[in-house]
Amino acid sequence: MESATAFYSGTEVIQRSISVDDTLTIKAGNVHSVYEISQCLQFINSNEFKKVALQFPDELLGDSGAVIKALEEGTTTKIFVLADTSYGSCCVDEIASQHANADCIIHYGSACLSPTSRLPVLYVFGQQPVDVAHCYDQITKCSQDSEEPVLLMYDVVYAHAIDELERLLHSTHPGVIVSKVNASPSTSSNSYRASDAVKPTALDDEHTSKDLSQDKDNSSSLLSKDNITDSSLSVDNTATNSASSQCHFGRTFTLADNCTIDDYAVFYIGSEGRTLTNLMMTFNKCPFYTYDPRTQIYRRETLNVNRALMKRYYLVEKGKDANVVGIVVGTLGVRDYLAVIAHLKEIIKKAGKKSYTFLVGKLNVAKLANFMEVDVFVLVSCPENSLLDNQEFYKPVLTPFEMELACNRAREWTGDYVTDFRQILPGASKHVPLPADNTPSETDVSLITGNLRTLGTDDDTESSVGDAKAVVARDNMAITTHSSAGEYLAGRSWRGLEQDLGNTPVTKAVEGMKGIAAGYANETDEGTQV
Incomplete structure (x- = not known):
């Protein structure tokens, strides 16, 4: 079995191909029925849209040309296909559509049906055959x-x-x-x-x-x-x-x-x-x-769903052990994603942890491997994209519900599982308020490492600014934690490129190499300059 790696050579990246299942594509004669062209035209013309974005998943891109041709026969509206989605193909990519000043989006294929907020959306699921x-x-x-x-x-x-x-x-x-x-x-x-x-x-x-009750008009x-x-x-x-x-x-x-x-x-x-x-x-x-x-x-x-739930609870324990949490933005289209990010920041802070927000586009192992100082990541995404297989990632990737289980002492593990992050927001049936600010912090033993850990912050917390560490005193016991990722970075042997301002001599600009990194124009086959 091949092991996954987070790093690739230049040749591998250029020559790597992506396999796409084209068995879902259809014959040209079935385009009007399968992709419901008449309904799409009615949606476009009745709303007088001037610019329409079409979003296809990878497996249906083979039909995009036939769909555009069929639509252009019934409307003068400008129609274009999104070349790539910012995140999962099941989510409506409102951000990419807005970059092209689209008036609406027609989303084809399988969809997670997460609520959107920016542009009108028409869902065309595609009528896959069934007996x-x-x-x-x-x-x-x-x-x-x-x-x-x-x-x-x-x-x-x-x-x-x-x-x-x-x-x-x-x-x-x-x-x-x-x-x-x-x-x-x-x-x-x-x-x-x-x-x-x-x-x-x-x-x-x-x-x-x-x-x-506040908006009776709607x-x-x-x-x-x-x-x-x-x-x-x-x-x-x-x-x-x-x-x-x-x-x-x-x-x-x-x-x-x-x-x-x-x-x-x-x-x-x-x-x-x-x-x-x-x-x-x-x-x-x-x-x-x-x-x-x-x-x-x-x-x-x-x-075995129970076994799967226990694996997810293991991630909750990793979240309790974590000192530095990375909030990964995995969607810019699902409604209330900003609200859940703010909610996560609040509960992480009250749990005595540090949080950093990352916007990395489509998630992969290599991107998260760049932030080794982060103990765990929490992915804010649609329900269908939030459950990741953590075997390939160097650090665990949690869902917002799992992160709240790790940080909110008022929420207990009952076996019920929530994949939609909007359910844990205030006002939802799955929301559990945080304990009062005057509730003392709790200390327990990690089920993974066996070490003592504390959850929550006390008013009498003493901070040592000089060594960038926070010492929490409780019951004659001191627990030392990282106060920020900056401490981790300071301890690394390599910290990135340093500008060395004022000490670098000014040199004349010269013409550089031409071509691509895999093979510049002035290089021989052996890789030496000529």
């Missing part, structure tokens, strides 16, 4: 295998077939709950599904009951006629005696009377990937059955 009759047979098998009632969920690329599937289930399996994919409308701009005649009606999950546009509430952010969503309508990750469903989602088995239509992992971690008390339309394989997922 509805065969899928119906597998749901029937699932309802027979499972002792719990069944909740049907699916990848958004199969949303086009759900209405037909629901009609078949209604007559024979009325107990199967079918979720519906919705794009959440935003307050300053609208998000739409191409298959919807009007924007979907659902409670905007940015607004809580407190917000709605309440009519945020509440649906079915009284749908977003359970992830409602202030009080405890068990109710009536049917419970919920919205999770852009998917709405109505549970039976006196039931919670933990009482259901989840049947998921789609391939293995981040969407399935996100759902399994969030609904970790539910058994999962999956059906992959591409392979037509039905199976009971045997992933």
Whole structure:
């Protein structure tokens, strides 16, 4: 097995290729139906947009030329394709679109449906093929295998077939709950599904009951006629005696009377990937059955969720041990990302730790390897991109929920897991207020290192400015911690380039080498200058 490395030679970087799965691309004759060209044109022309950005994931870029050609036949609007996304392809890249002064974005392919705030967005999921009759047979098998009632969920690329599937289930399996994919409308701009005649009606999950009481003028546009509430952010969503309508990750469903989602088995239509992992971690008390339309394989997922949760709790312990925390901005499009960054800074500071914010674009091992003075990183990203495999990274990468578990003494580990960082913000149902400022700091033993550690800061903390260290006195015990990454940097043998201002002689500028680093024009094959 090859080991991952954070450093590459120049030749490797230039010659390295990226494998793209082109099995999802379609034939030119199916462009109008699969990419819903008529709905896209109606969205563009009815809103009189002058400049439209098209966003494709890597696996669908092969169809971008045919899509642009089909759109240009029905509109005079200027249309362009985003060459690359700033972060994950499932998120709407509003920043790149704004750089090109786009009026709106049409997002194609799989989407995490995270709420946006800057530009109008049209979601076109792409109608990937699915054998509805065969899928119906597998749901029937699932309802027979499972002792719990069944909740049907699916990848958004199969949303086009759900209405037909629901009609078949209604007559024979009325107990199967079918979720519906919705794009959440935003307050300053609208998000739409191409298959919807009007924007979907659902409670905007940015607004809580407190917000709605302060802004009654917007309440009519945020509440649906079915009284749908977003359970992830409602202030009080405890068990109710009536049917419970919920919205999770852009998917709405109505549970039976006196039931919670933990009482259901989840049947998921789609391939293995981040969407399935996100759902399994969030609904970790539910058994999962999956059906992959591409392979037509039905199976009971045997992933040991408890083991996965324990791995994530190990990261929480690493967060408690950390002295320097790096907040990595993994999105500039998901709404409230600035609010959660501010929230993280507050809880990290009150826990007696130092935090630094990093904006590095798409995350990889090499980028984070440049900051070895940071003990742990916390990634602010959409739910589907926040759960990273930490095996390749030199330092652990936590989610905001895990970092709060490490820093907020009032939050306890219950086994429930939160991947959407907006749920831990004030006003959300998963929010846990910080302890009062006069609460004394706590000292315990690390489960990883066995060393004593303290969580929180005391008013009587004595700081030694000269040696850049902070000594916390508690119960005749002194605990020494790094006060900043500057101390770590001061102890390194190499600290980077030094300007040496005033001591460097001025020299005449001369013509340098031409070409690229892999082979300059004035170099021979052996690498010597000629």
